[in-house]
Amino acid sequence: MSVFKIEGGHQLKGEIQAQGAKNEALQILCAVLLTPEKVVIDNIPDIVDVNKLIELLGKLGVKIENLGPNKMSFQADQVDLDYLYSDDFKELGKALRGSIMMVGPLLARFGKGYIPKPGGDKIGRRRLDTHFEGFLKLGATFRYNKEEYFYGVEADKLIGTDMLLEEASVTGTANILMASVLAEGITTIYNAACEPYLQQLCKMLNAMGANISGIGSNLLTIEGVEQLGGCEHRMLPDMIEIGSWIGLAAMTKSEITIKNVGWEHLGIIPNTFKRLGITIEKRGDDIYIPAHKDGYEIQSFIDGSILTIADAPWPGLTPDLLSVILVVATQARGEVLIHQKMFESRLFFVDKLIDMGAKIILCDPHRAVVIGHDFKSQLKATHMSSPDIRAGVSLLIAALSAKGTSVIQNIEQIDRGYERIDERLRAIGAHIERVDA
Structure with missing residues (x-):
């Protein structure tokens, strides 16, 4: 020590x-799960929280290549969903609050997403209700294992809808946004967070083929698409x-x-x-x-x-x-x-x-x-x-x-x-x- x-x-x-921006990195890295194609990300901060998330993605089956200082490529073409049930995932996932943002992409692309109750800073209560209420409005079902503090959402398909968020949660908005881009139909998110990190995520998703408008405002409109492709992205x-x-x-x-x-x-x-x-x-x-x-x-x-x-x-x-x-x-x-x-x-x-x-x-x-x-x-x-x-x-x-x-x-x-x-x-x-x- x-x-x-x-x-x-x-x-x-x-x-x-x-x-590079830590809070942006945690969102952007989770978004690579939305496509089987290669995503190149530059200006990644070499810090503990980000490295833990990269390790978690690797164990989930994402192919990771180091392209130089603070630059990496990610390809999620062979995701191992069975890893989500492992004790190793439960242990690693709960050590990092940013891991919660894996749920939206996993739900959107594979129809299910699980996460242990995440940790992070000891700065008081940080509710996850916004995340899961958004998933439910898109048509997912929710379950919670109280003994293991394990959250799960599942859906045969997600359907676009109008929603008003109870709080302008940055991670909640990001998670719902990533679930919405592959949903059927149009989703509107009102009282959305509009931090620069969220704007960056929107721009990256659009570069991957998503259709998001209202970027930078608290009203996001997402027209769902069938699939997303690769892209290159540089963090703020x-x-x-x-x-x-x-x-x-x-x-x-x-x-x-x-x-x-x-x-x-x-x-x-x-x-x-x-x-x-x-x-x-x-x-x-x-x-x-x-x-x-x-x-x-x-x-x-x-x-x-x-x-x-x-x-x-x-x-x-x-x-x-x-x-x-x-x-x-x-x-x-x-x-x-x-x-x-x-x-x-x-x-x-x-x-x-x-x-x-x-x-x-x-x-x-x-x-x-x-x-x-x-x-x-x-x-x-x-x-x-x-x-x-x-x-x-x-x-x-x-x-x-x-x-x-x-x-x-x-x-x-x-x-x-x-x-x-x-x-x-x-x-x-x-x-x-x-x-x-």
Whole structure:
């Protein structure tokens, strides 16, 4: 078991390249099950969660070929459906939340899809109702083995229908969408998620021969087709990682350029950091952050009231960045209310920041008030454990800005979402090493 040993308080400098988008990868990789033809995917992040899904696809019989750095081909022409009943599948599937998105493609192409209750981050309840209610509306039957926590859906054929989703679930929309593309007739999905990752999935499916309209809106119309073919697809840069590097630059007063960020897909993320007082410059498709030698000041609302930053479905702020924003606010001038609406356990890592000297009032599981130090009091190094991917990288940012040497345990959580993060940070001057505990 490895840990990160971090000597904080050093300014960083240089360029860093954003990895491929984790959340897009988990959808795109499941979509290869929809066709027996070869699908080539580029810019795949080399991270634990994605590699686990690729391993699962391989065991299911998908032919996988490595075509170079972060580029692979997948061909699902000999899928072994018997593997779905194996103990190995039940064990691997429950270790990865993204595995739930295999159900839609399997149901659409083979008439059945099974999955153990998936795991993932410990960030509160994450219901699967949206996924399965969508499958039922398309004509599938549902079964659930309570003893083994094993879900299943089956259908002789899927029939297009109109549906209004109870929540704009990204993975739920993706799963229903992938089931709908091979359904008979027309399906409409209202209150669909419209995140850039979902838009990318729609574009990839259309390149495979699907007929999806309304891309980028919350009303998707899918005209079912009989079969899909192969395609080539390149994934977007990871917006969550881009936001993490913006926060890192501000907290360490570092001059950093984030390369090839895909500005048109970042939504309100840059402006949200600007509201914290962080200077962000657009240089072509790069983000340049100068060294904030004089710190940064949180804006107030127009009426002078305290700024509130809350998550929301796209085009609102992604909940995956609230942990980073909270950490960045600990050294700002001013105060901010962080409101985590979508998950009830994601703010519980703040006790570790309080131990480091941050001024944070945890109001309830969803809200925290942060009173910035304005760098007049440096955070103190400590020993801590990473509870989930995003909180883990937020604690890493805090440690890099802190005085002294910190140790972060359970770094497997960080590795789930960030590719070779220690190597890439060392390349811009961070004092971080991965050591055996």
